[in-house]
Amino acid sequence: MSALExxxxxxxxxxPRCPCVLILxxxxxxAGNRIDALNAGLRTFxxxxxxxxxxxxxxxxxxxEFNTHxxxxxxxxxxxxxxxxxxTASGGTDMAGGVNKALDLLRERKRQYGANxxxxxxxxxFLITDGEIVDSQQVAQRVSDEEKRGGVxxxxxxxxxxxxxxxxxxxxxxxxxxxxxxxxxxxxxLTASLKSVSQTIPGDMVALNNPTGTWELV
Amino acid sequence: xxxxxxxxxxxxxxxxIPRPTGWQVAAAQKRGSRxxxxxxNCEDAYYVVQPVPGLLVIAIADGAGSAKxxxxxxNVAVQHGAAHVCAGWELVGDTLxxxxxxxxxxxxxxxxxxxxxxxxxxxxxxxxxxxxTMILVIAxxxxxxxxxxxDGAVVVADAAGEVFSLTAPVQGEYFNETVFLTARNALxxxxxxxxxxxxxxxxxxSDGLQLLCLEWPECLAxxxxxxxxxxxIRDTPEEARAASELAEFLHSERVGKLTDDDVTLVVAxxxxxxxxx
Numbered sequence: 447m448s449a450l451e452x453x454x455x456x457x458x459x460x461x462p463r464c465p466c467v468l469i470l471x472x473x474x475x476x477a478g479n480r481i482d483a484l485n486a487g488l489r490t491f492x493x494x495x496x497x498x499x500x501x502x503x504x505x506x507x508x509x510x511e512f513n514t515h516x517x518x519x520x521x522x523x524x525x526x527x528x529x530x531x532x533x534t535a536s537g538g539t540d541m542a543g544g545v546n547k548a549l550d551l552l553r554e555r556k557r558q559y560g561a562n563x564x565x566x567x568x569x570x571x572f573l574i575t576d577g578e579i580v581d582s583q584q585v586a587q588r589v590s591d592e593e594k595r596g597g598v599x600x601x602x603x604x605x606x607x608x609x610x611x612x613x614x615x616x617x618x619x620x621x622x623x624x625x626x627x628x629x630x631x632x633x634x635x636l637t638a639s640l641k642s643v644s645q646t647i648p649g650d651m652v653a654l655n656n657p658t659g660t661w662e663l664v
Numbered sequence: 665x666x667x668x669x670x671x672x673x674x675x676x677x678x679x680x681i682p683r684p685t686g687w688q689v690a691a692a693q694k695r696g697s698r699x700x701x702x703x704x705n706c707e708d709a710y711y712v713v714q715p716v717p718g719l720l721v722i723a724i725a726d727g728a729g730s731a732k733x734x735x736x737x738x739n740v741a742v743q744h745g746a747a748h749v750c751a752g753w754e755l756v757g758d759t760l761x762x763x764x765x766x767x768x769x770x771x772x773x774x775x776x777x778x779x780x781x782x783x784x785x786x787x788x789x790x791x792x793x794x795x796x797t798m799i800l801v802i803a804x805x806x807x808x809x810x811x812x813x814x815d816g817a818v819v820v821a822d823a824a825g826e827v828f829s830l831t832a833p834v835q836g837e838y839f840n841e842t843v844f845l846t847a848r849n850a851l852x853x854x855x856x857x858x859x860x861x862x863x864x865x866x867x868x869x870s871d872g873l874q875l876l877c878l879e880w881p882e883c884l885a886x887x888x889x890x891x892x893x894x895x896x897i898r899d900t901p902e903e904a905r906a907a908s909e910l911a912e913f914l915h916s917e918r919v920g921k922l923t924d925d926d927v928t929l930v931v932a933x934x935x936x937x938x939x940x941x
Contacts, residue, residue, distance in 0.1 A: 447916070448912055449896075450896050450910075450913050451913050453892035453895075454888070454892050454913065455889060456876045456889060457876060457878055457886035457889060459875050461875070461922070462875070498924075499920065499921050500697075500921070500924040501924075563880075567838050567839050568837075568840075568841065596838075641698065641924070642698060642729065
C-alpha cells in the first residue's frame with residue numbers, strides 16, 4: 447500500500463441497497479423437475495451475487511412463494527447473508543396474493559431504508575410462474591400504479607404452461623417466456639442485470655437491457 | 665525566509681501579496697470493474713487545462729450507463745465545455761465579477777450541450793444516446809466557480825486547509841438515477857456555484873468516488889479523505905509522479921471493494937510565492 451493510500455480515509459457510508467423480491471410460483475404444476483430446477487437456479491443466484499464484492503453488499507433478496515396461499519419465505523437480506531430455502535410445490539395458484547405480498551414487502555423495506563438513512567436503488571420485483579391469474583384487475587392496477595410512480599421495476603417470466611395473457615395483463619413491461627427449464631441461465635442473467643443496476647441512468651429508462659442469451663424462448 | 669527591506673512610511677506596512685505561481689494538478693481515471701467485465705470502455709471523460717497562469721479549468725463527464733454512445737457524448741462535452749471557457753476568458757477582462765464568471769460557465773455548459781447534440785445529429789442517432797453528466801470548474805486564486813449537471817461533486821479547500829463541498833450530487837429517490845446534460849431541462853436545473861476567498865486547493869470527481877469521499881446524505885466533504893490527498897499533491901511537484909500515484913490509489917483494492925463504477929478524480933493545489941522558504 448502506498449503512503450498516499452494509507453493516509454486517505456474513506457467516508458463511513460452504508461452501501462446503497464438494491465432490493466429484489468422474487469415472486470415464485472410453487473403451485474402443483476411446478477412439482478418435479480420444475481421445482482428442482484428452480485431450486486438449483488436459486489442457489490446459482492445466491493452464489494453469483496455473493497461472489498461479487500460490490501453486488502454482494504448491495505443487492506438484497508426477498509422471496510415470496512405462492513401456491514394455494516402466498517407466503518413470505520425470505521424477508522430482505524443482503525446476498526452475502528442469503529441462503530436460499532428449498533421450495534416444494536403443491537396446490538393452487540394465488541398469483542395476486544403473491545404479487546400483493548411482494549409489493550407490500552417492498553414498501554415496508556423502503557420505509558425501513560428511509561427511517562435509517564440508507565440510500566437505495568429502484569427495487570426489482572421478479573415474477574416466475576407457469577400458471578394464470580383469474581382476476582387480474584386489482585393487481586394489474588397496483589403494479590401499473592407503482593411503475594408509474596417509479597416505485598418498482600416489475601418483470602414477469604412465464605414457464606411453459608403459463609397463460610401469457612395473464613402475464614401481459616399484470617406486467618407493464620413485455621414479459622418473457624422461459625425456454626424449457628433453463629432456470630440457471632435465467633438466474634445468471636438476473637444476477638448480471640442486478641450487478642449493472644449501479645450504473646447511472648435517467649429515471650425513466652429502467653429496462654432489462656441485457657440480451658437474454660440462451661434462457662429466453664424465442 | 666528572506667526579507668525584503670524597503671524604506672516605508674511606518675504608518676503603512678505592506679504585506680507581500682501572494683502571487684500564484686500556478687496550479688499543481690494531478691488527474692487519474694479508472695475503468696470500473698463492471699465495464700472491465702463486459703469489455704466496455706471507461707465512460708468517464710475529463711479535460712484539464714491552465715490557459716493562463718493562475719487559471720485552472722477542469723471538466724469531467726460521466727457517460728450514462730444506458731446510453732449507447734455515452735463515451736463519445738462525455739468526451740465531446742468536456743472538450744467543448746473547457747474550450748468555451750478558455751476562449752471566453754479573454755473577454756472576461758480584469759473585473760472578474762461574479763455574474764460575468766457565472767455567465768461564462770453557463771454558456772460553456774450550453775455550448776457543450778449543443779456540441780453533443782450536433783454530434784448525435786452527425787451520427788444520426790438519438791440525442792439521449794450520448795447522455796452524460798457534466799461538471800465544469802474554473803479555479804483561480806481569488807475564487808472557484810463550478811457548474812454541474814448530475815452527480816459527482818466539486819470540493820474546495822480554503823487557505824486554512826478546511827474542505828467543503830461546492831456542489832453536490834443530484835439525486836432523486838434512487839441512488840443511481842440522476843439528471844443528464846441531454847435532459848430537456850438540464851440547463852434550467854444546473855447547479856451554478858461561486859465561492860470567493862483565499863483557497864489552497866480544489867478537487868472534482870465523478871460519481872464512482874462519491875460514496876467514498878462524501879458523507880451522506882448531506883454530501884459533506886470527508887476531511888480525512890481530501891486533506892491527505894491535497895497535502896500529497898502539494899508535496900509532489902513532479903506532475904507525472906503525482907498522477908501515477910493517484911492512479912495507483914484509484915486502482916487499489918480498497919477502492920475496488922466499494923465501487924464497480926468508472927472513477928475520475930482531479931486534484932489541484934495552488935502554489936503561492938510566499939510559501940517558498
